[in-house]
Amino acid sequence: MSGLHADSIRKQYGDRQVLNDIFLSCKTGEIVGLLGRNGSGKSSLFKIIFGTLSADNKFVSVDQRLMPSLFSGRDLIKYLPQDSFLPAHIKIKYLISCFCGKAARGLVMADPLIQPHLEKQAAQLSGGEKRLIEILLLVHSEAKYLLLDEPFNGLSPLQITAVKTIIQKHAAVKGFVITDHDYRNVLDIASRIVLMDQGNTRVIKDLRELIQFGYLPKSSLDLYAGGETNL
């Protein structure tokens, strides 16, 4: 059972069962698009898999290795939260050295998207620049599986294109699980779509199912010429 497997994940907030025996898997080479309405539990699921949120029940493994805690998955799973996580007053070049090995560090520092910001502190960067750097740090880390929560949030169209290219390039050796309300960009790069609905996950085979389950409005079907995406 290679790959990232999250199974039997249950989480309740008060009386509300947000995650109900959730199953999610991802293999290297895959980009899994996780869609769902606000409050459907996407971020909670990511945090539980990553190990920063406790669950009522969970089973997370990577390549048959159990991941009971944050520390056990430190070199295998990394997580991009919705809000910026870069320490505000540290230069970007020092942050890179925490995330990347020697070889990757050289690559990241030579990246034209990062190079102009190496001597800057995160506090001096715009929201989009910070997001871009965070994604590059995670992508160039040694982690095999990346959980990206709203990676396109705050990015300009050019930056979005760059991020999509980077993700697709690294998907050859890593597995990605991506969630974003900018569903068109998720659909563009995802090799598989999973919808979170009423505490459960549903594998989506056709765009029309997203309409059927009330995630997309009917008008969105025209944009994808009858539901044909790369699913």
Next chain:
Amino acid sequence: MRIDSIFYLVPQSYTMRIARGLCLFYWKLVVASLLFSLFLAGLGSGSVPFFIGTGFAFIFLTPVFHYLSYEVNSPGEYYFYYNLGLSRLVLWVSTLIMSILVGLSIMFL
């Protein structure tokens, strides 16, 4: 030379990267806590020996600055350290240990 630039020169291994992460985490805490401790010790130097006062203040102020900096001001930054495998509990425990060790060292100067 900044303290984090020293760790930039250290050989690359996962453990060293975690050590570098901890160094970045404590950099702003130690500076703020030490300056404030020196200030408080200076104010009370008539009644308490200077280094005893500084060390004592450091032990109590470092967790306070940890709380204000990371729990109140920028809780999102925790995710940087989570991604290095450092949990909130680990960071808090190491703050307490570091503040006691450094504080006692200052007291016995």
